[in-house]
Amino acid sequence: MKKIPVRGMRDILPTDMVLRQYLLDIVERVATGAGYQKIETPAIEHLENLSSNDGGENETLIFKVLKRGRSLEKAIDAGESLADSALRYDLTVPLSRYIAANAGSISMPLKTLQIGPVWRADAPQKGRFRQFLQCDMDVIGASTVLAEMDIIKTTVEILSKICNDSGISGLTVHLNDRRILLAAASYAGFSEEESGGVLISLDKNDKIGLEGVRKELLDHGFGDEKVGKFISLFERAGEGISIFDFCRQLGEGAVEGSVLEDLDAIMSLEDSLQSENASVIFDPTLVRGMGYYTGPIFECTVDGFGSSVAGGGRYDKMIGKFSGNVDIAACGFSIGFERIITILGDVGFTPPNTQERVALLVDRKVPVEKYAQVLRDADDLRASGALVSVLPMAKNTRHQVELLEGSGYTRFEKIYAN
Amino acid sequence: MKKIPVRGMRDILPTDMVLRQYLLDIVERVATGAGYQKIETPAIEHLENLSSNDGGENETLIFKVLKRGRSLEKAIDAGESLADSALRYDLTVPLSRYIAANAGSISMPLKTLQIGPVWRADAPQKGRFRQFLQCDMDVIGASTVLAEMDIIKTTVEILSKICNDSGISGLTVHLNDRRILLAAASYAGFSEEESGGVLISLDKNDKIGLEGVRKELLDHGFGDEKVGKFISLFERAGEGISIFDFCRQLGEGAVEGSVLEDLDAIMSLEDSLQSENASVIFDPTLVRGMGYYTGPIFECTVDGFGSSVAGGGRYDKMIGKFSGNVDIAACGFSIGFERIITILGDVGFTPPNTQERVALLVDRKVPVEKYAQVLRDADDLRASGALVSVLPMAKNTRHQVELLEGSGYTRFEKIYAN
Numbered sequence: 001m002k003k004i005p006v007r008g009m010r011d012i013l014p015t016d017m018v019l020r021q022y023l024l025d026i027v028e029r030v031a032t033g034a035g036y037q038k039i040e041t042p043a044i045e046h047l048e049n050l051s052s053n054d055g056g057e058n059e060t061l062i063f064k065v066l067k068r069g070r071s072l073e074k075a076i077d078a079g080e081s082l083a084d085s086a087l088r089y090d091l092t093v094p095l096s097r098y099i100a101a102n103a104g105s106i107s108m109p110l111k112t113l114q115i116g117p118v119w120r121a122d123a124p125q126k127g128r129f130r131q132f133l134q135c136d137m138d139v140i141g142a143s144t145v146l147a148e149m150d151i152i153k154t155t156v157e158i159l160s161k162i163c164n165d166s167g168i169s170g171l172t173v174h175l176n177d178r179r180i181l182l183a184a185a186s187y188a189g190f191s192e193e194e195s196g197g198v199l200i201s202l203d204k205n206d207k208i209g210l211e212g213v214r215k216e217l218l219d220h221g222f223g224d225e226k227v228g229k230f231i232s233l234f235e236r237a238g239e240g241i242s243i244f245d246f247c248r249q250l251g252e253g254a255v256e257g258s259v260l261e262d263l264d265a266i267m268s269l270e271d272s273l274q275s276e277n278a279s280v281i282f283d284p285t286l287v288r289g290m291g292y293y294t295g296p297i298f299e300c301t302v303d304g305f306g307s308s309v310a311g312g313g314r315y316d317k318m319i320g321k322f323s324g325n326v327d328i329a330a331c332g333f334s335i336g337f338e339r340i341i342t343i344l345g346d347v348g349f350t351p352p353n354t355q356e357r358v359a360l361l362v363d364r365k366v367p368v369e370k371y372a373q374v375l376r377d378a379d380d381l382r383a384s385g386a387l388v389s390v391l392p393m394a395k396n397t398r399h400q401v402e403l404l405e406g407s408g409y410t411r412f413e414k415i416y417a418n
Numbered sequence: 419m420k421k422i423p424v425r426g427m428r429d430i431l432p433t434d435m436v437l438r439q440y441l442l443d444i445v446e447r448v449a450t451g452a453g454y455q456k457i458e459t460p461a462i463e464h465l466e467n468l469s470s471n472d473g474g475e476n477e478t479l480i481f482k483v484l485k486r487g488r489s490l491e492k493a494i495d496a497g498e499s500l501a502d503s504a505l506r507y508d509l510t511v512p513l514s515r516y517i518a519a520n521a522g523s524i525s526m527p528l529k530t531l532q533i534g535p536v537w538r539a540d541a542p543q544k545g546r547f548r549q550f551l552q553c554d555m556d557v558i559g560a561s562t563v564l565a566e567m568d569i570i571k572t573t574v575e576i577l578s579k580i581c582n583d584s585g586i587s588g589l590t591v592h593l594n595d596r597r598i599l600l601a602a603a604s605y606a607g608f609s610e611e612e613s614g615g616v617l618i619s620l621d622k623n624d625k626i627g628l629e630g631v632r633k634e635l636l637d638h639g640f641g642d643e644k645v646g647k648f649i650s651l652f653e654r655a656g657e658g659i660s661i662f663d664f665c666r667q668l669g670e671g672a673v674e675g676s677v678l679e680d681l682d683a684i685m686s687l688e689d690s691l692q693s694e695n696a697s698v699i700f701d702p703t704l705v706r707g708m709g710y711y712t713g714p715i716f717e718c719t720v721d722g723f724g725s726s727v728a729g730g731g732r733y734d735k736m737i738g739k740f741s742g743n744v745d746i747a748a749c750g751f752s753i754g755f756e757r758i759i760t761i762l763g764d765v766g767f768t769p770p771n772t773q774e775r776v777a778l779l780v781d782r783k784v785p786v787e788k789y790a791q792v793l794r795d796a797d798d799l800r801a802s803g804a805l806v807s808v809l810p811m812a813k814n815t816r817h818q819v820e821l822l823e824g825s826g827y828t829r830f831e832k833i834y835a836n
Binding site: 010052066100102147149264324368369372373 | 419420421422423424427428429430431432435439450451452453454455456457458459460461462463464466467470481482483484486500501503505515516518519520523524525526527528529530535537539548549560561562563564565567568571679680682683686687689690739740741742777780782786787789790791792793794796797800805806807808809810812817818821822825
């Protein structure tokens with residue numbers, strides 16, 4: 001029998017759950033208050049659904065579920081695949097399948113909130129686990145930019161609330177559009193087939209810089225001229241270039257006017273955000289890893305904490321892959337739950353206590369026939385709004401009280417045989 | 419791409435989530451109010467931990483996780499096991515491992531609340547799925563019956579709240595003790611080794627009746643006399659036999675006096691339960707499937723709805739299997755979340771709306787530059803406490819409004835370009 005969790009997995013202690021629960025409560029309260037409805041998809045998905053969805057490197061990190069009984073025997077004998085299902089590596093692929101499967105039972109446009117674990121067989125490291133929680137909001141069946149704006153605004157409200165509570169300063173929403181990125185690649189002379197790979201290289205900009213991206217593209221065998229033309233677009237961009245100025249470089253009509261209008265509308269959100277510390281900026285080097293995005297893409301960063309705490313975008317073509325016929329408009333924002341937990345841990349934030357906590361410590365010598373009365377007494381205390389825990393008194397009572405104080409208990413009543 | 423969920427799995431629709439969320443909220447509010455602290459264990463466990471824990475038939479229903487990369491290749495070449503980890507089939511085995519692993523970081527006695535999915539490859543049927551939610555409360559490190567009483571009382575408060583809200587009538591807690599069952603088997607002449615199997619047969623009493631149990635025991639090759647003596651104990655018991663009268667049949671000292679005192683204390687809970695509709699009865703035929711119980715065992719039924727909605731007991735020997743040395747006292751009660759959801763569905767219960775719901779329906783012709791203003795208006799409405807959802811207006815607006823009314827929306831504002 002092994003007592004340490006499976007490699008890359010973790011146990012969550014009561015004290016750590018307090019912070020997680022605080023974060024979950026905010027996400028649920030704000031998102032459902034804005035009309036996002038909770039849904040759930042199963043943890044196990046068809047392997048074929050997970051293996052061909054532009055999921056990028058996540059697809060190489062899948063935990064497969066072994067076939068069972070006769071079908072396992074058959075697979076072994078025939079040298080066939082040992083698995084036809086696997087644990088989901090994100091919530092977007094299952095959501096897309098879900099929408100296709102339940103189109104008849106749900107009303108669109110639909111705003112969903114999905115919170116649940118996902119699994120990736122990444123090399124474990126500090127703060128990175130093989131099972132972790134994702135929180136996704138999605139707007140399904142809405143083709144206008146109202147969807148992006150609603151989802152970005154709601155996400156920023158959630159993150160602002162957390163920043164306010166914990167004393168973390170401002171938020172920045174980074175905005176770009178897949179169609180602008182493709183127009184930029186096309187302007188530089190890359191073919192449609194080449195664009196996907198080129199953008200994956202550009203995505204590394206924040207780690208290796210534009211010179212690193214240039215080198216990688218040249219290493220991939222792309223010509224000097226194309227690569228130079230592409231990189232220079234972003235060199236000239238620098239900080240704070242307007243969407244209009246960036247797109248003007250690509251030539252008249254390279255990016256449709258409606259795309260610019262949509263992005264302008266998203267930028268205008270800045271004035272509507274309740275938080276005074278949130279800004280929305282155009283970031284032409286923002287790529288997002290997944291190839292399934294079709295329109296605006298966005299990330300949110302907490303000032304002073306590097307990598308993003310939320311990311312998403314429009315993916316109008318993905319549900320159609322499951323429904324087999326029509327495309328269904330879709331747009332999502334995924335909150336980096338674990339990343340935020342890490343940041344809150346780093347700043348030493350502890351959620352405020354909202355309820356008085358009382359411990360009734362029952363001495364071992366109290367006769368059993370008195371126990372029911374102790375439990376009734378606890379009820380009476382609860383009636384006044386307190387959290388009341390009845391506990392056997394530990395031998396080292398002082399240590400027990402100290403630990404309970406660490407969990408927010410402020411009142412102790414010791415019950416003796418009399 | 420397959421759009422139907424993997425066999426035995428299910429998608430949970432927004433309307434179904436409302437009921438599930440209502441139930442979860444009650445469990446969390448009552449349990450944490452009584453001092454139970456939330457914890458989490460990973461979904462994936464060591465296969466060896468799941469395969470030898472008196473988990474009964476659950477152990478045959480395990481979903482195994484395929485090894486990866488080099489270790490999979492090695493396993494195939496060597497004809498070794500293709501998996502060394504698997505999805506948990508309950509929350510008790512992972513909890514026991516958790517306590518052993520984290521003994522240095524947690525304070526005992528510890529009261530835990532664990533809510534999470536488990537997986538069993540059962541034959542799917544109506545209301546039974548291969549992934550389902552379990553809600554477990556456990557008291558760890560408390561050897562007195564105060565633990566059982568606290569956990570039973572808290573569970574009954576949860577179930578009573580649900581019964582009150584939904585108009586379902588009374589609850590019955592069924593109580594027995596593993597030590598009484600073993601004494602009964604011993605009294606009839608069964609050896610210690612035989613007792614486990616005998617009790618598994620007795621457990622079928624509610625399905626096949628005492629005559630069925632008698633037949634099964636005879637089929638297993640046990641002698642007429644032993645079987646007759648054993649069955650007659652329960653025949654004489656009938657309804658409402660007292661613990662004292664049942665144990666008197668087994669002879670002086672067959673059951674220790676402290677066991678009877680503990681059970682009496684649990685029975686006395688009936689007077690302390692806030693619900694007037696809950697009773698506690700001694701049920702000598704109650705067995706519980708798992709062999710890991712060591713003391714009191716209990717189940718809770720909702721009057722008129724047959725099978726139990728919660729079950730648990732004391733299991734003082736299980737954590738010791740993981741910690742490798744000392745036994746740690748433990749006692750748990752698992753709420754049958756999915757069973758309760760089915761019952762609430764059968765009686766047609768809908769959770770009460772606690773918040774006004776407003777939909778702002780935005781016509782397609784409203785120009786994008788007006789969207790930010792609409793979102794600000796929604797914020798203003800939210801400030802008054804309402805849930806406000808901004809949605810694109812559907813082409814069939816009347817149908818959209820009807821569907822939203824079905825989700826509890828009562829106020830609609832249509833926004834046109836004007």
